[in-house]
Amino acid sequence: MLPEHLQRQLACRRGNRGRFAPSPTGRLHLGNLRTALISWLITRLQGGEWLLRIDDLDIPRNRPNAEDSILSDLRCLGLEWDGPLIRQSERRGLYASVLSALRRNGRLYPCRCSRRMLADVSAPHGATAVYPGFCRNRASGWGAEQGRLPSWRLRLRPGVLGWSEQLAEHGNLAAETEVGDVVLRRADGFLAYHLATAVDELALGITDVVRGCDLWSATGPQVAVMRELDGEPPQYWHLPLWLDEQGQRLSKRDGGLGLDSLSDQGLDAAAVVGLMAASLQLVPPGSRLSSGELLQDCSLDRLQAVLCRRA
Template identity: 55%
Template sequence: MSLRSALPEHLQAALVAGAALKQSGYRGRFAPTPSGPLHLGNLRTALVSWLLAREAGGAWLLRIDDLDTPRVRPGAIKSVLEDLRWLGLDWDAPVLRQSERRGLYNSVLSHLRRCGQLYACRCSRRDLAQAVIYPGTCRQRQLSWGWQAERLPAWRLRLDNAAAFDCGDVVVRRADGFIAYHLATAVDELTCGITTVVRGADLAPVRSAQVAVMAALGQPAPQYSHVPLLCDAAGQKLAKREGSEGLAPWRERQRRPEEVVGHLAAQLQLVPETSVLSARDLLQEFKGSGRALAALLQP
């Protein structure tokens, strides 16, 4: 029996529904982690993702990746929504929160474990410090799934064709009990019918792991594109943990949303420097230019 035919009825239904949504046309998404205010790099990615969806006449969804609760900051979700609305980036369905979908992710984990696709891994970060790809240390060890030395194991997805994905066996549940990012993201892309994932170039390396999870569920992956990173004067990627500038300074100086949109678009050489225009105006200008927005992206 194949993994796909062995899926429980409710999981099969969720995947079938997602596949049907894909047939309706372009479906993109923006999926921030609410660990603080969005910085300008996040907002530039959101703008490009929104433009591509609107250019294609498709849907643009907003998902909040809030499973890793220690990283979630009070008020961050409200801040994300306000920033996107202020810039004129609208979405086409109720906001999806991963924290409200744990039942679905756990059902997928249970299914994969029943099918023998998962195994317990007790490697520590120190054990793997020198490994670029997980070497399969615990693959054949038949370790306990329960508590041992006050620790639970991580759960890894056994990839018999790992070389084809250019990644090792993927962690799908962390040792601290949290559902892993790769598992939740892959399930969401599939069940929400996402056709095109547009995100920052720093996330390009995780594509293989997420495609591997999708393949384990018998599903094809969406198309991936990556927006070049926004860096500071030293050439370093902007990050929320470093207090990188978001919209707050602009709004405190009573700057208009159109100025921010123009600033972000000029960084991608979509418009001349000092351009002032709304997201809708930028969309119309780009549609009339005959240029391909996708040409600005990286694989």
């Protein structure tokens, strides 16, 4: 369960809350910026608060000045957030306390399977591979063996993990056969993405998670952690990805699709907002408008209808 003071905090929280949670691994590209815009619109159209969280726990992947560029790009597009900036790196104590509680309650077990050992565990038709439980009932300590520490996995309870999808059918996955025991602390000592994300969605009172459909497979593991903490998952909006002319998803490695490069091509903030909105057929091609003007010209029903057509 979450620490008691956070349970009390959640019990008093009302209203809608959205969030944008980029990792500081490079400049945001058009797809990232469009996700931020849609998340901001969905939250504002519900009269809610929109939070900005920097998911910076994976230190080796962080890039210098990436956070500053993220903040600058969002402000340039008029996507102002509510409250102070949230950094996951400053919340490690919270994640560690949740992890310790789960271990004390016998909900975790050490796993010594390496990536190489699991490489042969295949998933049919491109589905996400499910951990087969090699270490689930293995007698093993928590210390190092042969110079290597174990990862820590959550022992999932049998049953169906369900969540609300706003752009597709509701999520329903069998915990044991379609999700598998989730890693919450990696063997290198880093806290896992699924743990931090799930704890934050609950602790920050997030009601709407808007993100790319490439993260749909992450929902089952995160909902599993939330259920273990007696929390109710938010509703999810998994957006279609923005593809380039070759049908490939945009990447931060493509330096030509960031706000700075678009500015060099003569596109100001109003043109970029128009480009993003036109890509979803919210406005005609070539439109120029601010995020605030788009907000005034849109409704939640219309936005959801447009997104559902493209999902």
